Amino acid sequence: MRWSVYTRASAGAFSLDVRVEGKAAPVVIIGPNGSGKTTLLRVIAGAYRPRYGRIRLGERVLFDSEAGVSVAPEDRRVGYVPQGYGLFPHLTVLDNVAFGLAGGARRKPGPERRRIAAELLTDVECEHLAPRYPATLSGGEKQRVALARALLPVPELLLLDEPLAALDVAARRGLRAYLARHLARRTRPAIVVTHDPSDVHALGSPVVYALEEGRVVQSGPPGDLATDPATAFVAEFFGAVTTETRPDT
Template sequence: MYRLTNVRKTYRQKQRTVTALTDVDLTIPQGQMVAVQGPTGGGKSTLLQMLGALDRPTSGSVELGEHDVATLGDRALTAVRATEIGFVFQSFNLIPTLTALENVETAFAGALANRSRAEIRQRAADALREVGLGERLDHLPAELSGGQQQRVAIARALVKNPSVLLADEPTGALDEGTRDEIMGLIERQWQDRGLTVVVVTHDSWVARRAERRLYLESGQVREAR
């Protein structure tokens, strides 16, 4: 699914150059669930941006299937994000003025906007039922618990049937019991759909749920024991 070759990413910060990733070589097979750990500032967010086609490397290649993120134009990158990749974030990133159903429907903007209104609404409702929120379709985010809001976010990420799910600290804002429920939900979706899943986390319990663990420090990736 992913092949990163000699990936290097640098940024200009005031009067100096900051290196976020250094000569990263990494392969993630289709259908694998991977956890990425490491200290703050070690490059985890930058790596996730590369995998999510949100940024291009300074040098090297980032291949997602047949696409090379390093060479795609902006329109092509947008299409890849819209059709291939689902995102889940620690802060849920729900629109507060939209219902759970309407938040999930936002996944069909841009490259997927050619679906009919009826199809979009049906798929969004089905996705919410799949994550256990069939009775909460018309609730606003403020009327939902943190765990329920993350379920809405997961439904939004998966409603378009992506190949990849990228989760950035998906349980970081949740209590321990809700954390377990959300990770169980992600695992079930991974197994049932054959998704490639990459989870960035500081929580070793969450990391141990993955079949493969990576450690990222000072811009360099290694396999974690």
């Protein structure tokens, strides 16, 4: 399945003018803080409406400013795992995962949605966390639960914002491999925002987009960006020692 996003928006001094596209393999987006990575994901998720743009997901048009199309976030079939995971603090892990079946068009009765959620929790090896509240989980556990929750409604595109940033090095390594396996197994298109060059290699993403100040400054296979960086940021990103990345807060 192909997807493509073209968006142009501005709010105050900030503007976003970006064109990205991909197929089944995960696409990685890198960029310094404030470059518009999170905003781009939120535009795709439908939280922000750009002034101009077009978002296609397979045969479906999610947004088209010229045609006046703007599909509501709940109908986009896009999974979103924000930075910090965005788990609902007032719900147990099980109810967090089941949330995608708790309302809207896919609503299922309580026992059934909890059964489905429990299956998915087993799938991410977190079944023992079911009755706990998110505040009591470790970063790695939160990430797995958030991933399970996003996968439950079977999204056609997965948006992961800094999925490994808040983890310590050891947890990051384990979860990175896990994430790579998971995305590969389900061959689900994904956009992964990251600060960590190791993610690019581990996810095996064929294309990397480098965003700066709301614009794509370079895109292509990671090898190309590494050997011929267009900007100082890209050079630094691929030149940095892989374990020496700092979490983005």
